[in-house]
Amino acid sequence: MATGAFAERVLLATGGGGVSEQPTTGDEPAGEAPLTPGAGWHRAGGQDLTRPRRKRRRGGGGGWGSGNREAAMVPEAEFSSYYGRQIIKSPTWKNPEVPLYFFLGGAAGTSSVIGALAEFTGRPTLARNAEYTAGIGALASVVLLIDDLGRPERFLHMLRVFKPTSPLSVGSYILSPFSAFTSAAAGIRLLELQPVLELAAKVLPFLPRLAGAFPALRKASAVGAAAFGGPMATYTAVLIANTAVPSWHAPHDELPFVFAGSAMAAGGGITMALTPVEEAGPSRKVALTGVALELAAIHRVEHGHGIVSEPYHLGKAGKLLRAAKACTVSGAGVTALLGRTRVGGVLGGALLAAGSVMTRMGIFEAGMASAKDPKYTVVPQRERLEARQAEAAARAGTDDPHEARSVVR
């Protein structure tokens, strides 16, 4: 983690946990404290970190709130900020609309793939349920996305350009065909019901004449939807990772797999819950594989990124993610053990869906928390910068790599 001089400073600042490289007699001449001429400033009224602090007792005041041991793996870092204000701006996206959108996109995306394959493998009930799930999920997604815009009436401006550098632009070109295909498949399914067709024929009298083509049209739509189902489930991970929000950006290579796993757990779980056990076999397998992928990927998000992994353990995000894990794991257990009974399928599916919702909400909250605290922006960047400066100094053969600096809390 922290390297070189930075690690030293962190150690110093945290009292060193008993390390005694820095003898603190408390009466060194004041002139000796700053390392560099011109430095040594600290914010008036703030703490002067240029003077070694007296040793603190270990234990107790770790400053990690509810004593989360996992979080304590990162030593508390000292850093400067402008009156503790956040550096980046918090996302303006609505909560819970946006995390719900992530969940629905994932569930609908997986369902659409399940639906298309069920169409061609003689599982009519599974196909029907998966297509309805995908259609409803996709339409709700569109509503949530438009609702989140500051100027909803300008939704179509999303389609005036195509920008591969903007995940939201790419996403609009995924969501539009996806929602068109899924709602077409679900709509045709509805029309295949006699009373609905009779009702619809009052508005569009030519519809009954097309009835013969319905199954073929439906299958074509289901295949079209399935082609966009996978991207629909994972592009939302890129959407949040491609920001300056530290806890979203750092795990940018793992979040798409968390979202893929969570989407499979949700889509598999929901279609399993809706479908009789004889046909729901594939859904069960998809859900269980999804849980395994999600848990493996989120473990790396939560533990692999030093200080920016921390928000995933703290506060509201930590609570949501712990609850999500409980739901997901118990949902997987119920599915594996009782999935071949109707009750087990429904219970397992509901738990998996709940777990997926909370995973998205937890990830959302963790990002918001990391945007709020300047620590998560400054400390990793400072580490990066100092590593680079130390490297440059080593190459140039100078011994003090530091730019003159003050130490300010």
Next chain:
Amino acid sequence: MTTVSSASPGLSKDHADPVTGNRLYGPLPDVQGEAGYETDHPARVGFFTDTSVCIGCKACEVACKEWNTLPMDDSHGTRDAMGLSGMSYDNTGQLGANSWRHVAFIEQSRAVDLPMPVFGRPGDDRQDSGQPVNPISPQADSTLNAQTSVLNAQSLSEFDPQTGQSGSDKQIRWLMSSDVCKHCTHAGCLDVCPTGALFRTEFGTVVVQGDICNGCGYCVPACPYGVIDKREDDGRVFKCTMCYDRLTDGLQPACATACPTQSIQFGDLDELQARADARLATLKGQGVETARLYGRDEADGVGGVGAFFLLLDEPEVYGLPPDPIVTTRDLPSMWKAAATGAAVIVGVVASAFVGRKR
């Protein structure tokens, strides 16, 4: 009609980086050319904000609000609210939708060694450090003490433009810095904007088109400096335009015109860079060791910025990120992960349908 946007240089294959194969990162000598302007476009302009001469008068903030008719807000960005921040003389607080210039204000102090008796002095709060002792020879007289002191207060207060002496053993300085949109070479806000509302002007600056923005808010968390923000009641985002309207009429931006100390200097970017390098050398020569340029380095995480600064302390002290990167630098690897994830979903579902029917 839908067009593939050329607003971001990320797509241009012409001068693609040999390592990454794209132009999402690294120096871009001709940022307007990359955005599709003909070669006869005007030179790239920018701001050089020399904070060492800023007096914190906030004339730039006022001029900006006046020219751009920005609404009032308090230090937390709440519209039409008046309020004191309660932390310093800074009641603007931050850049935002309604504040396109923000004068940061930091009061700092430090202890100094002065050749004077400190025994029994009333109000001495340095109980733990006691009397200054010469590290080399504790018996040395006070003059030698002053000379060998690492912090030579005399020379610093003489040359450090913002240092003053307060009391007997403390120095006080006020750092003031007028912050603004950086008009990045690789602008995260511009890269992620899905509507093309944000665009690169012929001057190399980054501007929002108010009639296009649909308020998706994506640019807000994409900016590594926390500049652009949404006006909640309006729904759209707003930020500094470097007075695009004035530039097209051959005028300077309002803030640069109003600045009484030439802390804000406007001009062609390469000229400003040369001027800044010279200013830094002067200050260093005078012993101001903490002076540094921020955003000047074209090899940095955003390819250098159009509005760069001379700072007297670390960037984070002023509320600036110490080592910002444009988030789209990592986008190719993100898309790869997302595509793999999508393929995994299809593969897993397909394999789940293979085999036994239950």
